[in-house]
Amino acid sequence: MIAATLAALAFHASWIVGRPVSSAAAAEPAPTANNDNDDDALRAFAVIDPVDTHVHAFKSDPAFTELMTRLQLHVLDICVADTQGIYGELAAQLARAKGFVAANAGHARLCVTFNPFTFQRKDFAQSTVKQLHEEFAEGAVAVKIWKNIGMEMTTPDGKYVMPDDPAFAPIYREIAAENKTLVAHVAEPSSCWQPPNPDSPDYDYYKENPEWYMYLHPDHPRKEVILAARDHLLEENPRLRVVGAHLGSMETDVDEIARHFDRYPNFAVDTAARMEYLMIQPREKVRNFLIKYQDRVVYGTDLEFLAKDATTDAVKDWQDTYARDWKFLATDQMLPLRGREIEGLNLPEPVLRRIFHDNAVRWIPGIADSAK
Numbered sequence: 001m002i003a004a005t006l007a008a009l010a011f012h013a014s015w016i017v018g019r020p021v022s023s024a025a026a027a028e029p030a031p032t033a034n035n036d037n038d039d040d041a042l043r044a045f046a047v048i049d050p051v052d053t054h055v056h057a058f059k060s061d062p063a064f065t066e067l068m069t070r071l072q073l074h075v076l077d078i079c080v081a082d083t084q085g086i087y088g089e090l091a092a093q094l095a096r097a098k099g100f101v102a103a104n105a106g107h108a109r110l111c112v113t114f115n116p117f118t119f120q121r122k123d124f125a126q127s128t129v130k131q132l133h134e135e136f137a138e139g140a141v142a143v144k145i146w147k148n149i150g151m152e153m154t155t156p157d158g159k160y161v162m163p164d165d166p167a168f169a170p171i172y173r174e175i176a177a178e179n180k181t182l183v184a185h186v187a188e189p190s191s192c193w194q195p196p197n198p199d200s201p202d203y204d205y206y207k208e209n210p211e212w213y214m215y216l217h218p219d220h221p222r223k224e225v226i227l228a229a230r231d232h233l234l235e236e237n238p239r240l241r242v243v244g245a246h247l248g249s250m251e252t253d254v255d256e257i258a259r260h261f262d263r264y265p266n267f268a269v270d271t272a273a274r275m276e277y278l279m280i281q282p283r284e285k286v287r288n289f290l291i292k293y294q295d296r297v298v299y300g301t302d303l304e305f306l307a308k309d310a311t312t313d314a315v316k317d318w319q320d321t322y323a324r325d326w327k328f329l330a331t332d333q334m335l336p337l338r339g340r341e342i343e344g345l346n347l348p349e350p351v352l353r354r355i356f357h358d359n360a361v362r363w364i365p366g367i368a369d370s371a372k
């Protein structure tokens with residue numbers, strides 16, 4: 001009887017922290033309240049069949065696969081085409097992403113991308129459409145465009161190329177025709193255009209990436225101009241499902257997101273790397289927004305698992321993020337944030353189910369069709 005209880009306790013503990021726990025360890029004093037709390041959060045998170053629609057995973061490791069299995073987690077693994085090489089050269093990055101998807105069979109799907117910098121080549125549209133057609137046939141379920149469109153790419157005469165540039169129109173038509181989804185990271189948080197503020201969630205990022213800090217580059221397009229081009233894209237492609245990454249870069253006010261949802265039925269947003277912005281807006285306003293638009297917000301994190309990362313660090317980072325996000329959305333616990341205490345939203349269960357699972361399946365078909 002006692003042995004059985006100890007074994008059950010050991011199972012409970014090892015289930016969530018992902019390391020073997022001996023009976024002796026289980027007999028030691030209980031872990032700190034915080035760990036216990038995270039265990040409960042991750043257990044409830046797993047039960048809802050979570051889908052994280054925004055990760056960048058380019059490394060395979062059985063210890064990581066174990067995490068995904070334990071959390072019943074499905075992810076969309078997103079490739080990014082850039083000139084900075086944050087995730088490496090595109091072909092190599094794609095190969096590593098495909099390795100991750102294969103190593104986590106049934107738990108990961110691919111979001112591919114294309115090199116936008118060749119947009120002025122005569123065969124750009126034709127060869128990109130052909131490439132995407134092949135990727136879709138191999139199982140890719142979405143296509144990503146990135147902030148370099150609108151903020152970095154220029155024509156030879158120095159004009160910034162916007163996401164609604166006619167050069168991309170055949171590509172958007174192809175994505176819609178094949179019933180795939182466009183994941184659009186367009187523009188940046190408003191803080192990108194504002195003076196440095198150590199209280200901003202993005203302060204460190206712009207300190208470390210001054211080339212993307214538009215406050216230092218007033219000659220670059222304003223945020224409003226870039227988002228207007230994104231809205232034009234939505235209007236011109238009513239049959240194209242678009243998930244606006246990072247709260248659609250409308251992170252400071254859920255009312256602005258709501259106005260876009262009302263105007264563009266083909267538009268949803270993910271929460272990737274912007275949960276803090278939901279935490280710092282007025283609680284009732286955010287809660288009412290998520291309940292009213294419960295079909296339009298998909299869960300995403302922007303978590304990374306890169307070749308250089310130690311797997312144990314990544315596992316901890318992913319678990320911490322999922323536990324924090326679950327506690328914020330699903331409970332009324334008080335959560336620490338930059339010296340403040342934020343009360344969780346305690347959303348109703350059907351709303352949680354939509355945000356963490358159903359919306360991902362509906363907005364990105366194929367993302368988790370081998371679930372369970």
Ligand SMILES: [Zn+2]
Pocket residue numbers: 054056078272302
């Ligand atoms: Zn991302």
